[in-house]
Amino acid sequence: NSMAYPLQSDELVFFVNGRKVTERQADPEELLLFYLRKRRILFLSFASELFRLSGTKYGCGVGGCGACTVMISTYDPVAKQIRHHPANSCLLPICSLHGAAVTTVEGVGSTKTRIHPIQERLAKCHGSQCGFCTPGMVMSIYALLRSHLEPSMEQIISALDGNLCRCTGYRPIIDSYTSFAGEPKCCQLRGTEKCCLDQEEHMCSSSTGGQVRCFGMFFIISYLHYKLFKSTKSLSFPPQRMAQEQQRTTLIFHGKRTTWISPPGLKELLELKAKYPKASLVLGNTRLNKNVNVVHHPLILHPVRIPEMHVVSSTNNGLVIGAACRLAQLRDTLMETIPKVPEEKTKIFQALLQQLRTLAGEQIRSMASLGGHIVSRGSTWDLNPILSVGKSVLNLASEDGKRQILLNDQFLAGCEHADIKPNEVIVSVLIPYSKKDDFISAFRQAERRKNALSIVNSGMRVIFSPGTDTIVDLSILYGGIGSTTVSARKSCEKLIGRQWNDQLLSEACKLVLEEISLSTSALGGKVEYRRTLLVSFLFRFYLEVLNGLHWMYPFRYAELSEEQKSALGVLQSGVPRGLQVYQVRCDVDPGQSSQDPVGRPIMHQSGIKHATGEAVYIDDIRPVDGELSLAVVTSIKAHANIISIDASEALQVPGVVDVVTARDVPGENGNDEQAFAEDKVICVGQIICAVVAESVTQAKQGAEKVKIVYEDLEPILTIEDSIKHNSYITEERKIEKGDIEKGFKSADEIIEGELHIGGQEHFYLETNSVLVIPRMEDKEMDVYVSTQHATDVQELVASALNLQSNKIMCHMKHVGGAFGGKITKPSFFAVIAAVAANKTGRPVRFVLERNMDMLITGGRHPFFGKYKVGFMNDGRIIAADFQCYINGGCTKDESELVIEYIVLKVDNAYNIPNLRVRGHACKTNLPSNTAFRGFGFPQAGLFEETCIVAVATRTGLPHEKVRELNMYKGINLTAFKEEFDAENLWKCWEECLDKSEYYSRKATVEEFNKKSYWKKKGIAIIPMKFSVGFNATYYHQAGALVHIYIDGSVLVTHGGIELGQGIHTKMLQIASRELKIPLSYIHFCETSTTTVPNGKYTAGSVGTEINARAVQDACQILWKRLDPIRSKNPNGKWKDWISEAHKQSISLSATGYFKGYVTNMNWDTKKGHAFPYFLFGVACSEVEIDCLTGDHKNIRTDIVMDACFSINPAIDIGQIEGAFIQGVGLYTLEEIYFSPEGEQLTLGPDTYKIPAICDIPEKFHVYLLPNSRNSVAIYSSKGMGEAGLFLGSSVFFAMRDAVAAAREERGLPLDFTLNSPLTVERIRMACADDFTEMIPKDKPGTSKPWAIDIH
């Protein structure tokens, strides 16, 4: 073609973990993550060696989760300095790395060489559970420490902004890095040169009398390591790089579809731009292009080596920043500049800095360039509105010469006359100094405080005539409203010449609302909220300026009133601090031997492997010979007949081997749910067929080419619709206690209400993954799968292939998070891969991309509840009638059990003498919802607590008093007549009231609220009765197999699966106790259906304890077998006994079994023992909300949990904290949206927000109740897996408390209902005021909304 550049590709040279990599055929479309994980990296010095660096994980592919974080080091020839920064390798084209050095987690440290202190601390401080996010966490901190040897805590927290963890709740991660901040600190052993973490028992006493687990503090060995690391700076930058830098030639890389050119200078860049004006510049490649992160332009220019585009200089007018400068660099420059320049000149800089603190995560900030940010002009990009009101100037260049244009609203709107020309590039940006009479403010509100795109942002500026408040110039720009940043230009023009007073404010609001319109069906929804933010921000700006005027001219302009002052400023997150107290010493028998690890906070068995990236998840398994990749074709219709499937074009795609449909299933195509849709689809995302190909890309390309013709059928999507159409999955479930009619008659008052609770995505960091390897003989097949339920996988695969289960071998080693989401669904993915493997005779790997995983699988059930509650004026609830509905989706899955559990558990901690509960599971055309941590209880509990709040509100009594009045006391019967003792519920309650200093803090909150009109605080204390386990005995059965080898080493296996919950760690502790040998003798290899058959799912909080019984059983059998030998040689060593036993032909292998807890709920008699035992807990949370924006901050949480005797307090506390934070996500953040056609719209971390590090309470205290025993479970322990989740509702109710305070002050009714999740939008809209009043309201049903409510 006409391209004038050479057709020959240059060699791409970069460094990976200190070694040189040369790519002769670098493809510009290749992204580093996939390159590292999949490609053979040929190191010159190890030419024959193949490397697969699978420590770097895929979590989302869109830069949102941080699992793929690596460190990039480049040489800055101007500063003659090496710069290190973190980067999301999923967005990083390899061609951008020429001459750079990449460090992956493998390069930081490994068990084969030396573990790095960062890795060691994270593992030892219990900072990893499933471990899938862990390498990314390590890399983020490593990159920080490489450039800041003693970072501040703020820097540490902000370095982790872009890393998501779904398991831990972040507290232990923060703790493990606390010691890197400045001076080392130690726990209570400070000064003794020792720390609890170095002591055998890992604990030290606290002033509170219990044992405080010292996490994340300084431990001496590591610190010495760290010092060493500081002085040697591991992995020094390859010197070759510097030589490379001198190279002044154009670099060209030709790919299959794209050519990449890196010009050495501006002149060459401009020549290329003149010749190929359509060519795209790429710097950070972070411009969000949903689901298409691969660059598809035929020509890409990479202007990274152009000095003019890297300038940072201050001139008389302001700062000149090169367009290729990264946003992190811009931030650092502004931070350096601001203190050096008179304050009045820095107002634009400060506004930019404010946005840069919350913009994306550190990885994106380190990659994204200023020029890219400006040119890509995303509607919600945060800097553009400020650059525009600040009258920034773009310095452009082309072959025709240089020119300057204003970065103004017209540029941002893309108006041709104001835009850059195709042959031009931005060389640099002038950000001007502000002046004395300037006022500039920045605003943004996002769904989550950090690492989330703004919902609405704004830049506002007013210039006054000197010394007055007469407006000379005014500009207001908003992002997040239209497809680009929009300006309220006309409104501003009208206000010029006016005085800055209340009248101006109301007129400005009116004008802006007229000028900036947002359609009811606008993308992204939240329409009324977004409209409200327009004026809320304006109000805040108005006050900020008034305040500024007062500070400048205190005699001319009055000080703001207290009320006004409370509207200023945004909620700032502080540095989170944790405290964990548990009572080991009083529980552990004083005579417990130091060898016996039970009851001690032993590190996760895989902790170090998580931190070094050595833990092998499914997609990390090396490719096997002949392996194929699989991609699925999913339904785009919620309900339709399939008329035809045409795969002919797909089969033409190079590399595509076959297309697999329901017809290829030799046996059963699923069970209650089909693996492949046959002639009908019943939800969007249902799998119709699968394409197998030599590579993932080819499989995906093939899948895109399959043509499906549908015939539409009417879908049912919402609970409301399914009630209308009588569409249910199962019969009504009902429980009755007492006589509710009588109860209502005797009640002083009756209230009725409703509650809607949204669903929740599991968002396990590892997406569903399966690798199926057919064996050469007997039709056997190995299935490596990320599941919680191996038996189900085995059964479904066998029945699909028409084989006996004895031919299917399932293997599970590490599952990267599950939370209930990997109970039923992985079996279908396994069937699909197995059918494809069976058809092609080749191994098949099927790893879902994040968006597909979220599209195909369901999540927690959305809930709708109606209540009628009768109560006495003193707050006693006499009668309640509950109707509960869940949206089950298109198949039964677990919905029947979930609705049963809702009905059985809805009473929570309250004794309602006359109660009727009816439950319905609705059948709709949505992806089938499934198990999720808590299994219905989180919905039921919130519903019950909402009734308590309603009663408290109506009676005017304090909420905690109404709770106390109605809580179970003494020995009780539940509604289904199960006996239990509420003693520990009360112990937790009293302890939590005490530990949280509830009453005094409540008074302080009330005091604060009296003084603060626009920011409110709230506090709530919530009790919990959680029933652990299942309502049928056979769900609790478990098996184990323990071998002792002749050398005395022990191999333990059991039916439970490691999902991050530390099951194997506890199992090793148990085997260690029972066999009385040190942990170091015992190994766990994998869970497999070949060693322990018929395992039930690892779920329901009991996975660990039931398998523990089986392991205990096997160990006790073995111990007994050794009796005669031991008695003969009582002083002998373990190894001696074993070799003697072997000589005497004593079997050294035993299976153990646990038949299960007796549970036998009978739905006909409504009686029976429904659950093995109860667990109690109480949480108290305090929050602050911003009534103007809905922003919220979690100030403090205290949890008291009745954990009884914890086998491993570190693991149990990890479960409590992780579940709690997941609950905070459920109740306050996570929102799933469906289109009116039933298609899920929230398909990645960009649109679906799980809690990040900014969401954890600043003070987070967990106490395990002392001196408590459970006669049911092993060693008197209790299952901690799920219960903590519901306690997240304490944050919900604290927010509600804050909203109520705002409403009370505004004279609004207090009997309002807040649906869950209580997001920024709902908080803002509930704090109704003049601003919410003034926005245009749409009549419901006037136009099609972007999304619908399915609950």
Ligand SMILES: Cc1cc2nc3c(=O)[nH]c(=O)nc-3n(C[C@H](O)[C@H](O)[C@H](O)COP(=O)(O)OP(=O)(O)OC[C@H]3O[C@@H](n4cnc5c(N)ncnc54)[C@H](O)[C@@H]3O)c2cc1C
């Ligand atoms: C996960 C994630 C989170 C994010 N969060 C936020 C956020 O919270 N707030 C926010 O504001 N933004 C956010 N962003 C967006 C981010 O700010 C922009 O994507 C980024 O600034 C673009 O810079 P880049 O260097 O990556 O651009 P690239 O993707 O490399 O380029 C973008 C475009 O700019 C053009 N271009 C680049 N440089 C020049 C130049 N010098 N002259 C002419 N044209 C040029 C290119 O041709 C291309 O079309 C987020 C992005 C991601 C991926």
Ligand code: FES
């Ligand atoms: S995989 Fe790269 S950020 Fe999620």
Ligand code: FES
């Ligand atoms: S440990 Fe962080 S995602 Fe599992």
